[in-house]
Amino acid sequence: xxxxxxxxxxxxxxxxxxxxxxxxxxxxxxxxxxxxxxxxxxxxxxxxxxxxxxxxxxxxxxxxxxxxxxxxxxxxxxxxxxxxxxxxxxxxxxxxxxxxxxxxxxxxxxxxxxxxxxxxxxxxxxxxxxxxxxxxxxxxxxxxxxxxxxxxxxxxxxxxxxxxxxxxxxxxxxxxxxxxxxxxxxxxxxxxxxxxxxxxxxxxxxxxxxxxxxxxxxxxxxxxxxxxxxxxxxx
Amino acid sequence: xxxxxxxxxxxxxxxxxxxxxxxxxxxxxxxxxxxxxxxxxxxxxxxxxxxxxxxxxxxxxxxxxxxxxxxxxxxxxxxxxxxxxxxxxxxxxxxxxxxxxxxxxxxxxxxxxxxxxxxxxxxxxxxxxxxxxxxxxxxxxxxxxxxxxxxxxxxxxxxxxxxxxxxxxxxxxxxxxxxxxxxxxxxxxxxxxxxxxxxxxxxxxxxxxxxxxxxxxxxxxxxxxxxxxxxxxxxxxxxxxxxxxxxxxxxxxxxxxxxxxx
Numbered sequence: 001x002x003x004x005x006x007x008x009x010x011x012x013x014x015x016x017x018x019x020x021x022x023x024x025x026x027x028x029x030x031x032x033x034x035x036x037x038x039x040x041x042x043x044x045x046x047x048x049x050x051x052x053x054x055x056x057x058x059x060x061x062x063x064x065x066x067x068x069x070x071x072x073x074x075x076x077x078x079x080x081x082x083x084x085x086x087x088x089x090x091x092x093x094x095x096x097x098x099x100x101x102x103x104x105x106x107x108x109x110x111x112x113x114x115x116x117x118x119x120x121x122x123x124x125x126x127x128x129x130x131x132x133x134x135x136x137x138x139x140x141x142x143x144x145x146x147x148x149x150x151x152x153x154x155x156x157x158x159x160x161x162x163x164x165x166x167x168x169x170x171x172x173x174x175x176x177x178x179x180x181x182x183x184x185x186x187x188x189x190x191x192x193x194x195x196x197x198x199x200x201x202x203x204x205x206x207x208x209x210x211x212x213x214x215x216x217x218x219x220x221x222x223x224x225x226x227x228x229x230x231x232x233x234x235x
Numbered sequence: 236x237x238x239x240x241x242x243x244x245x246x247x248x249x250x251x252x253x254x255x256x257x258x259x260x261x262x263x264x265x266x267x268x269x270x271x272x273x274x275x276x277x278x279x280x281x282x283x284x285x286x287x288x289x290x291x292x293x294x295x296x297x298x299x300x301x302x303x304x305x306x307x308x309x310x311x312x313x314x315x316x317x318x319x320x321x322x323x324x325x326x327x328x329x330x331x332x333x334x335x336x337x338x339x340x341x342x343x344x345x346x347x348x349x350x351x352x353x354x355x356x357x358x359x360x361x362x363x364x365x366x367x368x369x370x371x372x373x374x375x376x377x378x379x380x381x382x383x384x385x386x387x388x389x390x391x392x393x394x395x396x397x398x399x400x401x402x403x404x405x406x407x408x409x410x411x412x413x414x415x416x417x418x419x420x421x422x423x424x425x426x427x428x429x430x431x432x433x434x435x436x437x438x439x440x441x442x443x444x445x446x447x448x449x450x451x452x453x454x455x456x457x458x459x460x461x462x463x464x465x466x467x468x469x470x471x472x473x474x475x476x477x478x479x480x481x482x483x484x485x486x487x488x489x490x491x492x493x494x495x496x497x
Contacts, residue, residue, distance in 0.1 A: 129344060130344060130346075132308070132313050132338075132340065132344075133340065133344035135313055135333070136311060136313065136333065136336075136338045137337075137356075137361075137408075138330065138333055138334050138360050138361065139360045143360075147346070147356075151346055151347040151348070232388040232391065233388050233390035233391050234347040234348075234388060234390070
């Protein structure tokens with residue numbers, strides 16, 4: 001119990017004094033995960049929406065595969081990206097290994113199936129409600145899909161949030177492709193893993209508290225946006 | 236389904252001329268011949284014959300499961316018949332005929348936008364834009380008695396207001412044929428009256444109305460012509476007065492008399 005109290009005190013102390021090293025880590029964590037989620041949404045939203053609307057042979061298999069990919073182990077994704085970006089790998093010449101870009105790539109791969117699979121579910125439900133009305137109005141397939149994405153925008157915020165939760169919390173992928181290099185690729189989760197292995201449990205716990213606080217803060221922001229939409233019955 | 240009488244036009248000029256003809260030509264009468272619709276191994280529409288002429292307001296009545304809603308969706312081209320012929324002035328139901336029709340569903344589908352934006356969306360889908368679109372939308376909101384609620388999220392409107400908006404949205408696109416699937420089911424009398432007024436105005440303006448209802452009072456008030464559906468077939472089709480005075484079939488007679496027909 002004493003450890004926890006001390007950890008909380010340390011966490012608040014770190015935040016209060018605006019520790020530069022800490023802010024750098026927090027900033028990189030946010031930058032990597034938010035960028036990864038945005039890219040994942042750019043691919044996952046259209047992919048999920050297309051799967052929700054289209055009917056073709058093999059669709060069920062793709063949906064099942066996508067749902068399964070939601071549970072991709074981060075270390076496996078990290079390993080794949082590592083193999084591709086390492087000097088001997090096909091994209092080794094780009095020299096991206098152990099850079100934030102590599103971390104973004106890994107997290108994007110991790111998050112895209114989550115965004116696509118959850119989007120498919122949200123849009124399919126909405127499609128069931130809208131389909132005949134939109135066809136009655138003479139709306140073409142592509143425009144109808146855009147309408148579904150727009151009208152489902154608040155539900156899709158939650159989808160993006162699920163992706164962000166996954167990205168900000170994972171350690172396996174960023175550790176492998178980022179390497180936890182101080183001032184370069186150290187993020188919250190890799191810093192926690194490092195401090196834990198060094199036996200600096202208090203500092204690790206303090207970082208953990210800050211990470212959880214960060215996740216709660218981002219969720220709170222998005223959910224309050226959604227609540228406003230709910231009052232307007234748009235969600 | 237239906238073979239085109241002439242080969243498809245080739246040059247852009249011919250295509251434009253054909254498009255103009257299509258815009259000008261009426262899609263009435265609508266005709267169903269030996270129409271069949273099967274789902275789950277059951278014949279829900281079973282050899283149905285129907286002719287819908289320009290002019291009279293047609294009311295479809297019949298017991299639950301007679302296939303009234305299915306028939307509307309077939310006529311509107313939202314679902315494909317399993318067998319038989321269905322055409323509008325010789326054209327199979329599809330994108331082209333649907334452009335000239337509109338439909339109001341039993342449960343109004345409200346887009347997650349304001350009341351006005353719901354109208355804008357429908358008009359934009361018909362290719363309108365800019366000032367004409369805004370004016371038309373404002374005009375129809377006023378006709379539906381929703382001018383004050385234009386900015387309100389459509390899904391927060393009451394059931395009656397939503398259905399009025401749905402009817403206005405359908406009529407704003409200037410359809411030649413309007414299908415209504417029990418538009419006043421579970422609405423209070425005042426809302427039902429407002430909807431009936433919109434429907435009668437549309438008929439006066441020359442829109443062909445095809446209305447499904449369970450409400451015999453409403454059928455008597457609105458119908459010029461009654462089609463009685465029973466087990467996926469047209470059991471009787473007659474001018475309203477004659478239908479209510481002397482229903483052609485026993486089933487229809489029992490239905491008009493208010494007895495339960497199964």
